[in-house]
Amino acid sequence: MPKLDESLLTGLPPFSLLERGQIRTILDQAVSRRYDEGTAIFREGHDADRFFLLLDGYLRVIRTTPGGDQIIVLHISPGQLFGIAPALQRDTYPATAVAAAESIALSWPVRHWADFTTNYPGFATESYKTLGQRLGQIQETLTEMATQAVEKRIASAVLRMVNQSGRKTATGIEIAFPVTRQNISDMTGTTLHTVSRLLSAWQKNGIVESSRKHIVVTDPHALVLLTGAQG
DNA sequence: TCATTAAAGTTAC
DNA sequence: GTAACTTTAATGA
CATH class of the missing domain: 2.60.120.10 (Jelly Rolls)
Structure with missing residues (x-):
């Protein structure tokens, strides 16, 4: 060695x-x-x-x-x-x-x-x-899972990953490790189908760009708004 | 509002 | 090609 x-x-x-x-x-x-x-x-x-x-x-x-x-x-x-x-x-x-x-x-x-x-x-x-x-973060995530609507939970999960591993690119901030829809559903207690639909919707709105196992957040502020406000 | 089921489309190896 | 991953639509709790 x-x-x-x-x-x-x-x-x-x-x-x-x-x-x-x-x-x-x-x-x-x-x-x-x-x-x-x-x-x-x-x-x-x-x-x-x-x-x-x-x-x-x-x-x-x-x-x-x-x-x-x-x-x-x-x-x-x-x-x-x-x-x-x-x-x-x-x-x-x-x-x-x-x-x-x-x-x-x-x-x-x-x-x-x-x-x-x-x-x-x-x-x-x-x-x-x-x-x-x-432990604090886990607590927060758990109460969030119990109380927040699915879209907010997924937005929070994506933001957490960005905060942990965000890396700047030409178009936004990318998550630096491979993430599948299934992974995100495992973080948020929902299904991969719901995650897929939401990410597609966000992509249409210009909030994220995602492909297979790869997510770039192009509008972090919009995601923050999703965690707090409706619509 | 969201999970489930089913089916078809796409990408990586 | 095939397996893994993603999307879309229909249905119902």
């Missing part, structure tokens, strides 16, 4: 307060792995033996409801920690993580978690901060 470059971690919030030597130590304990699109990094309910940091690519985090269907609870973008079950006092993963695009992640054995949080300043606070933000 080639040595990992220290610049991989230096800019990232959980590691920003650390010295070079500390980052070196952390990297020397890490394992780097590549995941093809569609591959599961870990599965809900399995023993949480490692925790992860996404270096490149995008992940979908999926939970199975008591009813048996799968919903996408959130996406992970590069630079974020994930699979941090130890932070939740759990010894199994609470959800499944699947690569939405080809991805690269570092991982460490969970037994290092205690070392990291006690020995490395800023690591614990930053980790718990992102964890809190994520």
Whole structure:
């Protein structure tokens, strides 16, 4: 295994307060792995033996409801920690993580978690901060699912993905990883047919441009309006 | 308003 | 070609 470059971690919030030597130590304990699109990094309910940091690519985090269907609870973008079950006092993963695009992640054995949080300043606070933000976002999404009309839910879901992974293009902001209508229906608790119809309608109105597995938002403001107002 | 069913069209491999 | 993905229309809760 080639040595990992220290610049991989230096800019990232959980590691920003650390010295070079500390980052070196952390990297020397890490394992780097590549995941093809569609591959599961870990599965809900399995023993949480490692925790992860996404270096490149995008992940979908999926939970199975008591009813048996799968919903996408959130996406992970590069630079974020994930699979941090130890932070939740759990010894199994609470959800499944699947690569939405080809991805690269570092991982460490969970037994290092205690070392990291006690020995490395800023690591614990930053980790718990992102964890809190994520739980808040999930809460928000869930209440939204229960109370808002379908069009608003889908508009919110698209905006969330744009905020997480938006990338400017000539015509607008594109979602940087492959998304199918089915994926969006899994995020919003509706059907792929409804998603398809709405995206087609939005395309007619010049709000988005979409093709197979690819969405560009050409009028983000109009989408924001859809999440709040009727029509 | 939205899910379901069915069918046909389109694109990627 | 074929499988995967998308669209469209009809029907009914």
